[in-house]
Amino acid sequence: MIILGIDPGTVKCGYGVVQVLQKGRAALGYGIINVPAKLKMPDKLAYIYNEIENVIRQYRPVECAVETAFYGKNIQSALKLGYARGTAIIAAVRGGLHISEFSPKEVKKSVTGKGGASKEQVNYMVKTLLNLNGKEIPLDASDALAIALCASFKPEDDKKRPNSWEDFIRQNPDKLVNL
16 A cells, blocks of 8 residues: 655645555655745645645555644644645545545654654654665655654554545445435
8 A cells, every 4th residue: 555645834845655565664755845935825735736646646645644733823824734734635635545634743653652752753763664764854754754654554444434425335335225
């Protein structure tokens, strides 16, 4: 299974693609979408959408894991982060991917064992878990890889839960009653 992790942002948007193997995990790709500062917000969101669409086309993931927004003191920053998250989720849904969301604390704990780990600690553990030691990985990209890893550690049963009634019906045709 291939999972796309996204660390959303309207200036830098990290992405990481992880493949679940029989024994372990492998990084297929990672990087940062650097959004041009001169663009207005609607154009920034379109730029993010197009770039995520390209990543989906290139790697063909089946799941997209996105970090949930955290509440900060700056409302404008939180709104912009929400725009980026929404854009990433729409791109993934349009690409037919299953969506999973994780809090920053949940991601850090799944990768480092500590919910309050620093970005540097997450970066170190991502490199260790994915056998990328010696490689320079930007923090936003290692965060995205950590998000994908977090999703890969979740039991399959959690991923099979339907997201809508349509999904439920598709997954459970035997439970339908014809009137």
